[in-house]
Amino acid sequence: MSEQRLESWQERTISTKQIFEGKIISLQVDTIELPDGGQAxxxxxxxxxxxAVLALLDDRMLVVEQFRKPLEKFQIxxxxxxxxxxEDPIVCAGRELEEETGYRxxxxxxxxxxxxxxxxxxxxLYIYLAEGLEKGEMNLDQDEYLRVDAITLEQALAYxxxxxxxxxxxxxxxxxxxxxxxxxxx
Amino acid sequence: MSEQRLESWQERTISTKQIFEGKIISLQVDTIELPDGGQAxxxxxxxxxxxAVLALLDDRMLVVEQFRKPLEKFQIxxxxxxxxxxEDPIVCAGRELEEETGYRxxxxxxxxxxxxxxxxxxxxLYIYLAEGLEKGEMNLDQDEYLRVDAITLEQALAYxxxxxxxxxxxxxxxxxxxxxxxxxxx
Numbered sequence: 001m002s003e004q005r006l007e008s009w010q011e012r013t014i015s016t017k018q019i020f021e022g023k024i025i026s027l028q029v030d031t032i033e034l035p036d037g038g039q040a041x042x043x044x045x046x047x048x049x050x051x052a053v054l055a056l057l058d059d060r061m062l063v064v065e066q067f068r069k070p071l072e073k074f075q076i077x078x079x080x081x082x083x084x085x086x087e088d089p090i091v092c093a094g095r096e097l098e099e100e101t102g103y104r105x106x107x108x109x110x111x112x113x114x115x116x117x118x119x120x121x122x123x124x125l126y127i128y129l130a131e132g133l134e135k136g137e138m139n140l141d142q143d144e145y146l147r148v149d150a151i152t153l154e155q156a157l158a159y160x161x162x163x164x165x166x167x168x169x170x171x172x173x174x175x176x177x178x179x180x181x182x183x184x185x186x
Numbered sequence: 187m188s189e190q191r192l193e194s195w196q197e198r199t200i201s202t203k204q205i206f207e208g209k210i211i212s213l214q215v216d217t218i219e220l221p222d223g224g225q226a227x228x229x230x231x232x233x234x235x236x237x238a239v240l241a242l243l244d245d246r247m248l249v250v251e252q253f254r255k256p257l258e259k260f261q262i263x264x265x266x267x268x269x270x271x272x273e274d275p276i277v278c279a280g281r282e283l284e285e286e287t288g289y290r291x292x293x294x295x296x297x298x299x300x301x302x303x304x305x306x307x308x309x310x311l312y313i314y315l316a317e318g319l320e321k322g323e324m325n326l327d328q329d330e331y332l333r334v335d336a337i338t339l340e341q342a343l344a345y346x347x348x349x350x351x352x353x354x355x356x357x358x359x360x361x362x363x364x365x366x367x368x369x370x371x372x
Binding site: 006011019022023027032035043045048061065066067069077084115118120123166176179181183 | 192229230232256260263301308329354
């Protein structure tokens, strides 16, 4: 199939209906034109994006355990938080690491970046590898309650097996960590 | 910190406001009780969940390229689709693989499962490893336009570098594929 044919599959917006503007996300429904001339709707969540950190302290990674209301359960995740307006993701990663765990990183390197759910949301998540950790200042948001821990790769794999680690960024960070240990590359 | 203390960090729902019921997602805002007795709101997207397939054809994986309206761009992803009501994810994976690519798998094994964005959504995504592919019947949804391709691991890594592959499930599947090739384990 030609690139030209693919290009014609862009979904032109006919109209946008704003449904909700929240603290964290907003929701709109777009009516679009299909390649065959028909119409369809697309439900779209807008999110400011987020940054997360695979922070290594010797042979352990820092994790935080917190209650996740959408899942109605506690989850163990790598430190993360949403971007402030116009914030560089690497700055956000360093900030969230220190706020949530009390550690500052002397080195932050890009590890991965991905859209969490491109079918209905524009959220992009940036993951950094943090090394050279030293004690900084913990500082949680007012409605944030979490427990910090440092776990080995074996523990992380066991937590994935048990479902205590089960979010995209943390599962991906654990895979990346395994690859890093096997190959020496990030 | 004790497990008892952690347990007290559950966020009890005080009230739920239903904002939107769509074709794919719904949105609610919960008012919750914080551990200190204060209140906060949580914006929650409900999604039926989805299944995706790392489908290997010799040393290539099947991918589909399609327009993603929330991102306003074309993306290359592994075949995937949302669960029908009460559908077993492995059945969904096999169905979506055949509908989107025209291939049927003689073997489907669980590779990973994760919540895409536990901060604001309950979407869970199940990934399966499909091997032993044979020709079946392609059958796209009415508003679905996509191009099928089979790419090597090197191409997949290059597409990640270029941002043509950039969604959580596909990036994770590529990491898993690399680990599978290195270790022989899934």
